[in-house]
Amino acid sequence: MSRIVLRGAGCALLCGCMPVVDAAGFIDDSTLKLQLRNVYFNENFRDEQGMSSRAANAKSERVEWAQGFLLDYQSGYTPGVLGLGIDASGLLGVRLDSGPGRSGTGLLPVHDDGHAAEEFASAGVTAKARLGKTVVKHGTLLPKTPVLVYNDARLLPQTYQGSQLVSNDFDNLTLTFGHLDRFKQRDSSNSTGLFVDGYSGRESGDFSYGGADYAVSKQLRLSYFHGELSDFYRQDFAGIQHDLPLAGGTLASDLRYFRSRDEGAAQAGRIDNHMLSGQLTYSHSGHAFGTGYQVLRGDAGLPYISGATVYSFSNVGIGKFIEEDEKTWMASYAYNFAAAGVPGLTFMTRYLSGDNHRSGEDGLREWERDAELAYVVQSGPFKGLGAKLRNYVYRSDFARGRDSNRLYLTYDIVLW
Numbered sequence: 001m002s003r004i005v006l007r008g009a010g011c012a013l014l015c016g017c018m019p020v021v022d023a024a025g026f027i028d029d030s031t032l033k034l035q036l037r038n039v040y041f042n043e044n045f046r047d048e049q050g051m052s053s054r055a056a057n058a059k060s061e062r063v064e065w066a067q068g069f070l071l072d073y074q075s076g077y078t079p080g081v082l083g084l085g086i087d088a089s090g091l092l093g094v095r096l097d098s099g100p101g102r103s104g105t106g107l108l109p110v111h112d113d114g115h116a117a118e119e120f121a122s123a124g125v126t127a128k129a130r131l132g133k134t135v136v137k138h139g140t141l142l143p144k145t146p147v148l149v150y151n152d153a154r155l156l157p158q159t160y161q162g163s164q165l166v167s168n169d170f171d172n173l174t175l176t177f178g179h180l181d182r183f184k185q186r187d188s189s190n191s192t193g194l195f196v197d198g199y200s201g202r203e204s205g206d207f208s209y210g211g212a213d214y215a216v217s218k219q220l221r222l223s224y225f226h227g228e229l230s231d232f233y234r235q236d237f238a239g240i241q242h243d244l245p246l247a248g249g250t251l252a253s254d255l256r257y258f259r260s261r262d263e264g265a266a267q268a269g270r271i272d273n274h275m276l277s278g279q280l281t282y283s284h285s286g287h288a289f290g291t292g293y294q295v296l297r298g299d300a301g302l303p304y305i306s307g308a309t310v311y312s313f314s315n316v317g318i319g320k321f322i323e324e325d326e327k328t329w330m331a332s333y334a335y336n337f338a339a340a341g342v343p344g345l346t347f348m349t350r351y352l353s354g355d356n357h358r359s360g361e362d363g364l365r366e367w368e369r370d371a372e373l374a375y376v377v378q379s380g381p382f383k384g385l386g387a388k389l390r391n392y393v394y395r396s397d398f399a400r401g402r403d404s405n406r407l408y409l410t411y412d413i414v415l416w
Contacts, residue, residue: 025076025077025078025079026075026076026077026078026084026085027075027076028076029075029076029077030073030074030075030076030416031072031073031074031414032071032072032073032414032415032416033071033072033413033414033415034069034070034071034072034412034413034415035068035069035070035072035410035411035412035413036067036068036069036409036410036411036412036413037067037068037069037070037155037156037408037409037410038065038066038067038068038408038409038410039065039066039107039154039155039406039407039408039409040064040065040406040407041062041063041064041065041105041106041107041154041404041406042061042062042063042404042405042406043061043062043063043105043402043403043404043405044060044061044402044403044404045058045059045060045061045400045401045402046395046400046401046402046403047400047401058400059101059102059104061101061102062102062103062104062105063097063098063099063102063105064095064097064098064102064103064105064107064108064116065095065096065097065098066093066094066095066096066098066107066108066155067093067094067096067155068091068092068093068094068155068156069090069091069092069093069094070089070091070156070157071089071090071091072087072089073087073088073089074087075087077128077130081131082129082130082131083129083130083131084127084128084129084130085127085128085129085130086125086126086127086128087125087126087128087137087139087140088123088124088125088126089123089124089140089159090121090122090123091121091122091123091124091156091157091159092119092120092121093107093108093119093120093121093155093156093187094118094119095108095116095117095118095119098115098116099115099116100113100114100115101114103115103116105154106153106154106186106187107154107155107187108120108155108187109187109188109189110187120187120188120189121189122156122159122184122189124139124140124159125139125140126138126139126140126141127139132169133167133168133169134165134166134167134168134169135165135166135167136163136164136165137163137164137165138162138163138164139161140159140161141159141160141161141162141163141164141178141180142157142159142160143160143164143178143180143209145176145178145209145211145225145227145311146211146223146225146237146239146256146311147209147211147225147226147227147235147237147311148180148207148209148227148304148305148308149308149309149310149311150308150309151186151307151308151309152186152309153186153309154186154187155186155187156186156187157186158183158184158185158186158307159183159184160180160182160183160184161180161181161182161183161191162178162179162180162181162182162206162207163178163179164176164177164178164179165177165178172214172215172216173212173213173214173215174212174213174214175210175211175212176209176210176211176212176213176225177209177210178208178209178210179206179207179208179209180194180206180208181193181194181206181207182194183305185306185307186307192204193205193206194206194207194229194305194306195229195232195267195268195305195306196229196232196233196267196268196303196304196305196306197303197304197305197306197307197308198268198306199232199267199268199306201267203231203265203267205229205230205231205232205264205267206229206230207227207228207229207230207305208227208228208230209225209226209227209228210225210226211223211224211225211226211237212224212225218243219242219243219244220240220241220242220243221240221241221242222239222240222241223237223238223239223241224236224237224238224239228263229263229303229305230263230264231263231265231266231267232262232263232264232266232267232268232303233260233261233262233266233268233271233303234260234261234262234263235258235259235260235261235303236258236259236260237256237257237258237259237311238256238257239254239256239257240253240254240255241253241254241255246282247284248284248285249283249284249285250282250283250284251280251281251282252280252281252282252283253278253279253280254278254279254280254281254313255276255277255278256275256276256277256278256311256312256313257274257275257276258274258275258276258302259273259274260272260273260274260275260300260302260303268300268303269300270299270300271299271300271303272298272299272300273296273297273298273299273300273301273302273324274296274297274298275294275295275296275297275302275312275322276294276295277292277293277294277295277312277313277314277328278292278293279291279292279313279330280292281332285339286335286336286337286338286339286340287333287334287335287339288332288333288334288335288336289332289333290330290331290332290333290334290350291330291331291332292313292329292330292331293327293328293329293330294312294313294314294321294326294327294328294330294354295326295327295328296322296323296324296325296326296327297325298324298325299324300324301322301323301324301326302320302322310322313330314328314330314352314354316350316352316368316370316392317368317370317390317392317394317404318368318392318394318402318404319352319354319366319368319394319396321352321354321366321368323354323356323364323366323398324356325356325363326354326355326356327354327356328352328353328354329352329353329354330350330351330352331350331351332348332349332350332351333348333349333350334346334347334348334349335347335348343378344375344376344377344378345373345374345375346372346373346374346375347371347372347373347374348370348371348372349369349370349371349372350369350370351367351368351369351370352367352368353365353366353367354366354367364396364397364398365396365397366394366395366396366397366399367394367395367396368392368393368394368395369392369393370390370391370392370393371390371391371392372388372389372390372391373388373389374386374387374388374389375387375388382411384411384412385409385410385411386408386409386410386411387407387408387409387410388407388408388410389405389406389407389408390404390406390407390408391404391405392404392405392406
């Protein structure tokens, strides 16, 4: 993967011959924003008869309430052919309600005695340089690629340390290259080396990635990415997205393919599998109807960085549906009430059913039903205030069943 990074650096050097967009200045183009994020998390476990003694002694619920503060500063660039800048972030999570028998929601760190931390915080700084339409960043990053998507589904986001290059110097083509060596989980202030999700050993590795997104037209988009977590796994991704105008609406098709194999010392064991998933969504007059199918074949489940979000339709409220040889059906419905004269109000529900049943064998099964209702104030003194209510129901043959209710309140304040 070092070759990929070097090639990316070469692209940046080539950009020196291209026109440069004038920058107003390091200070004039800077922004400072504060997001307030209040989260209430209530999850009850539903265990089937015959559960293991370990499950019988486990918690019956997880209930916590916390307040998050996310401060984000982004500078402009210094004038000239090579523009320089700096970004900085400050994250603070404060416990509002918890208990040793109810902790572990992922909102707050948990001490050895089972109590959640009263508060936790972290800060990050990122140096950046712009040459043409190519931007190189080094420091705290929030990667969002098919082979690695940072997790932002709780109080504070998961953050990474490393370098990333993004180039838009070629028409309709975006090139992305990166190398990461440390990260912080969404409920931790501690920085550690990277490892695959589910791994319980002490080894860690660096993650390198690179790829391209190409817009063939306004309706057709292609992408390819490669990622490697040293001594754990390597992964290739290819995707096709297409929008087709149909009967006054739009039929969107999204096809994704992953090829994963173990790498180096294979610290997480043997990995050799393929995952193919596809989804069709028809949107018309505020309504969106979706259906999809996903199949994973080979040894082990789909590997991904610990705690990260998987770039899959099946990465939903609780389950991920990416177990070894699992096949998953998906159906969804969403409605944007702006079509009915209520802008800012949206609703979504979906259902997934997965199993890894093979001919002549009894397979393991899991299913999940999700529902989300959200509203963002559109005008007035509280413009931008958002509320989202989520209800998730999950059942599985190999994991504890859960009924989960979550309430998110967010408010963005632009300081300058």
